[in-house]
Amino acid sequence: MLERIIKEYNEAVFETDKDAAFEVVNAALANGLSAEDVVFKVVIPAVEEMMSDITRDPDANLAQHFMTAQIAAEVTEKMLLKFAHPPEIIGRVVIGTAAGDLHSLGKRIVMGCLKALMVEVLDLGVNVPAEKFVAEAVHYGADVIAISAMMVHTATGENGARKVRALLKEQGLEDKVKIVVGGAPYRFDNELYKTVGADGWAADGIAAGKMIVDLIRAGKTS
Amino acid sequence: MTPLDILVAAITGTAAPRIPVFCNLLDQGARELGMTQREYYRKGEHVAEGQLKMNRRFGHDNVWSLFYVGKEAEFFGCDNILYAEDGSPNVGDYVIKSWDDIAKLQVPADITAQPAWAETATCLKILREEVGATQPICAYLTASTSMPALLMGMDKWMELLMTGPADLRDHLLDLCSQFFQQEVAAYRAAGANVLVYSTPFGTHYFVGKKRFESFSMPWMKRDLAPGGVGGIVYYCGMAPFNEVIPAVMDELDIAIHYVSPLADLAEAKRIIESRRRQDGAAYLTCGVIDDIQLIKWTPDEVRAEVRRMCEIGKPGGHFLFGTGVMPMAIPEANIKVMLEAAFEYGALS
Numbered sequence: 001m002l003e004r005i006i007k008e009y010n011e012a013v014f015e016t017d018k019d020a021a022f023e024v025v026n027a028a029l030a031n032g033l034s035a036e037d038v039v040f041k042v043v044i045p046a047v048e049e050m051m052s053d054i055t056r057d058p059d060a061n062l063a064q065h066f067m068t069a070q071i072a073a074e075v076t077e078k079m080l081l082k083f084a085h086p087p088e089i090i091g092r093v094v095i096g097t098a099a100g101d102l103h104s105l106g107k108r109i110v111m112g113c114l115k116a117l118m119v120e121v122l123d124l125g126v127n128v129p130a131e132k133f134v135a136e137a138v139h140y141g142a143d144v145i146a147i148s149a150m151m152v153h154t155a156t157g158e159n160g161a162r163k164v165r166a167l168l169k170e171q172g173l174e175d176k177v178k179i180v181v182g183g184a185p186y187r188f189d190n191e192l193y194k195t196v197g198a199d200g201w202a203a204d205g206i207a208a209g210k211m212i213v214d215l216i217r218a219g220k221t222s
Numbered sequence: 223m224t225p226l227d228i229l230v231a232a233i234t235g236t237a238a239p240r241i242p243v244f245c246n247l248l249d250q251g252a253r254e255l256g257m258t259q260r261e262y263y264r265k266g267e268h269v270a271e272g273q274l275k276m277n278r279r280f281g282h283d284n285v286w287s288l289f290y291v292g293k294e295a296e297f298f299g300c301d302n303i304l305y306a307e308d309g310s311p312n313v314g315d316y317v318i319k320s321w322d323d324i325a326k327l328q329v330p331a332d333i334t335a336q337p338a339w340a341e342t343a344t345c346l347k348i349l350r351e352e353v354g355a356t357q358p359i360c361a362y363l364t365a366s367t368s369m370p371a372l373l374m375g376m377d378k379w380m381e382l383l384m385t386g387p388a389d390l391r392d393h394l395l396d397l398c399s400q401f402f403q404q405e406v407a408a409y410r411a412a413g414a415n416v417l418v419y420s421t422p423f424g425t426h427y428f429v430g431k432k433r434f435e436s437f438s439m440p441w442m443k444r445d446l447a448p449g450g451v452g453g454i455v456y457y458c459g460m461a462p463f464n465e466v467i468p469a470v471m472d473e474l475d476i477a478i479h480y481v482s483p484l485a486d487l488a489e490a491k492r493i494i495e496s497r498r499r500q501d502g503a504a505y506l507t508c509g510v511i512d513d514i515q516l517i518k519w520t521p522d523e524v525r526a527e528v529r530r531m532c533e534i535g536k537p538g539g540h541f542l543f544g545t546g547v548m549p550m551a552i553p554e555a556n557i558k559v560m561l562e563a564a565f566e567y568g569a570l571s
Contacts, residue, residue, distance in 0.1 A: 016433075018385055063429045066380045100306050102313060105376040126375075127304070152514060152549035153309025184460070188483070188514035 001031060002041060009042050010049055016067035018074075025075055035082035039116070043072050043079075047116055050206050065206050066105065069112025076116045089120055091216035094137045095146040096124030098160035103150035106182050109205025110146060110212070117213050130163035137177050143216045144178045146208070147198075155185040156196055165197030178215050182208050224356035225283035229416075233478070233506045235539050241532070241568035244508070244544040245282035245561060246360075247273075248290070249310050253550070254279075259305045263289050266344030273345075274352055280561055285353060287346045287414055288362040295372040296338040297401065298327060308550055318374035321382065324390055327373070329400045334408050343412055350413035361414035363406055365421035366399035367441050368459075373398075383437075395441055402445045410449065417453045418480065419446075424456070424470070425463035434466060442474055451476050455508070458482065460546050464490045471497045477505040480544065483512035488534045495538060508542040509535045511560065516545075516552045521559045528563035536568065543568055 005028045012020035025038055033042075050060070050068045080087065093114055095107055104126050114121045122140050124132060133145050145164055149155035156162075161181050168174045181198040182205070193201035200215055202208035223231065223238055231238035251272025252262035262268045273285040292303055292313035304314035318324055330336050334343065349359050364372065370379040373394075382391050406417060422428050423438045446454065455478045456463070456470050462485035463470075470476050477498065481490040491507045498505040509531040516524065528543070535541035543564045548557070 016384055016430075061426055061428055061430050063380065063384060063433060066377075067384055070381070070385070100304060100309070100312065102304070102316075103376060104378075105380060108377040108380075151309050151312070152517070152551055153306055156517075156551060157306075157308050185514055188512055189518070192514075 002033070002037070005033065006042055006045065010046050013046050013050065013068050013071055014064065016063055018067060018071050021071045021075065025079075029082075034084075035079040036084070036087075039076050039079045039087075043075050043116055047072050047113055047206065047209065051210055062105070062204075065109050065204055066112075068206060069109040069116070069209075072116035073112035087118055090118045090213055091143040091220070092120045092122070092141055093144045093146055093212060093216075094122045094124055094133060094140055094142045096128035096133060096148070097126040098147050098149040098154040098157075099127060099129050099163075100157070100159065101149050101151060101154035101183075102126045103148065103183070106150070106205050106208075107146075107148040110148070110182065110208045113206055113209025114212060117209055119209075119213060119216065130159060130167055133164050134167040134171065134173070134177075138171075138173070142177060143219055144180055144212055146180050146182070146212065149181065149183040149185065151183075152185045155181070155183055155192065161193075161196040161198050178219060180208065180212055180215065226356055226358055226415075228283065229358050229542070232540060232542055233504045234502075235504075238570055240565060240570050241536065242283050242358075242542045243561060243564040243568060244284045244358075244360075244542060245280060245557065246284075246286065246545050246548050247276045247280070247282075247557075248286060248288060248547065249550050250276060250548070259307060259311060263305075263311060264341075266341035266346075267348065269341070270345045270348035270352070273349065277353070277357070280557060281565075282561055284358045284360050284416065285349050286360045286362075287342060287349060287409070287412075288360070289342065289345075291362065291364070291420075292372060293338065293342070294364050294369065294401075294405070297330060297333055297336055297405075298373055300373075310547070313372055316374050316378075318370075318378070318394075321386065321390060324394050327394070327397055329397050329404070333401070333404045334411075339408065346409075346412040346414060354413050358416045359414045360416040360418060361409040362418045362420060363402060363409065365419060365424065365442060366395050366402050366445050367423035367438055368421060369398035369401065370394055399441060399444050403448050406445075406449050410453070415453050416455060418455045418457050419476070420457050420459055422459040422461055424466060425458040425461045426465050427458070427461040427463070431465075435469075439469065439473060446474060446476075454478065455480050460484070460510075464493060467493045468497060471505075477503075478508065479506070480508040481510055483510050483546065487531060491535060491538075491541070495540070498540075506540050506542055507535060508544045510544050510546055513546045513548050513552060516556050516560065517549060519556060521556065524556050524559045525563040528560055529567045532564070532567035536570070539570075 009024045178199040180200045202211045229242045290311040302315035304312045457480040462482040
């Protein structure tokens with residue numbers, strides 16, 4: 001039964017059909033699958049499947065990324081209410097777009113993935129000053145600051161990730177809080193993330209979810 | 223031959239001394255005139271003067287009438303533009319904050335009577351008078367399927383598109399398409415002759431094949447039908463779109479393609495040529511340099527890339543060398559090296 005559920009859910013997500021995805025989930029619950037199994041055996045593997053699809057299939061597109069993340073986040077949110085015990089949270093992330101940048105799509109995709117991957121996310125919104133990224137990361141106890149920037153000047157300028165790095169250094173937080181970045185300029189220059197002081201980057205929102213989880217896990221074991 | 227003659231020769235496949243060389247210098251105009259971005263973009267005279275001065279200094283073939291992309295949102299009531307001194311102005315506040323706002327949205331009956339058009343018209347008038355007879359004048363027009371991103375933000379637009387009520391989505395698209403049809407006519411009437419049709423949803427990078435066919439293509443047809451495709455350049459906001467070129471040529475009849483630096487230029491040229499092989503056909507492959515790399519490339523690396531692109535593009539003709547939106551962080555020396563190399567390797571003698 002589980003195999004069929006996974007197949008039908010993956011098909012619905014691939015087709016960006018949210019209603020069909022929820023129908024699969026509701027039918028699975030009605031047939032006795034636990035909320036925990038829906039999340040850990042259906043939803044998270046589907047996100048991981050999309051990650052590998054993106055690598056294999058150049059036709060995987062932004063609409064699929066967006067819907068994979070949205071469906072995963074919504075299903076997870078609903079299932080968490082039904083969990084017998086609260087799930088183990090992998091870590092915490094504060095996320096926003098860089099100062100001067102209002103492009104919010106990538107941020108939204110990353111947030112959806114992280115929620116489904118059991119990472120708590122605080123959305124700082126758009127056009128976020130570096131000081132706010134750091135202050136909120138400290139207040140929230142974040143492992144990672146995720147900064148999205150779609151324009152060259154917001155990705156590389158002095159008020160974006162560079163300033164966040166400087167503030168972390170100044171406050172002695174570099175060991176506790178990592179910086180990840182994403183957005184179009186980083187796709188055109190894959191080494192750019194280093195020059196702005198980030199610890200990692202991802203080419204798309206779905207891949208960013210996995211990269212952030214890996215970074216959190218590496219930080220907790222080091 | 224004038225730059226305009228050279229462009230026409232490249233499109234029609236007739237003899238010319240070199241390929242056309244486009245360089246999209248926009249925000250650099252403020253620096254050129256020693257102004258802040260806000261001051262620079264306040265007046266059409268400034269933008270025209272900036273374009274003309276940069277054009278004289280660098281010697282590229284085209285001038286632009288574009289102020290900044292978010293300007294189109296001003297026609298729908300946006301009055302908050304976020305300026306930066308090191309990059310492009312951005313929409314600072316979206317006019318659609320909730321789906322309810324879509325019902326209140328209106329397309330002006332005559333966009334050329336709007337304050338948002340006045341400075342663009344001034345800019346175009348100056349460009350037309352100064353260089354209209356000799357140089358291509360570019361305009362930037364956002365497709366109906368992408369305009370909602372300027373009005374409500376890309377994530378909210380994606381949400382409405384993918385999960386919202388179809389009638390509301392179509393109403394918004396209808397307004398955006400009406401606006402596009404007016405806008406393209408206004409630009410043509412004002413003297414713009416290279417009309418860059420910015421359509422990120424017209425690529426499989428944004429939407430899959432099925433949605434491209436069922437959603438993007440019908441709306442693009444609707445945008446372009448009344449005015450035709452004369453001077454229209456297919457551009458997907460730097461996203462690769464090689465796989466849709468056959469459909470764009472066959473169904474929309476667009477013959478000029480501004481190929482993404484992330485795409486295989488040789489493949490794009492092959493696809494375009496295979497569709498337009500008959501003698502006398504007008505078409506153009508625009509090879510676009512990765513101008514984010516231009517920020518850090520050495521002069522030798524710049525020259526090598528320009529040479530590589532020209533070697534791919536020149537055989538068989540119908541080729542233009544171009545740039546993306548040229549971030550301000552690109553050193554001026556690299557702009558000069560790039561253009562010198564494009565003229566050298568783009569020679570057709």
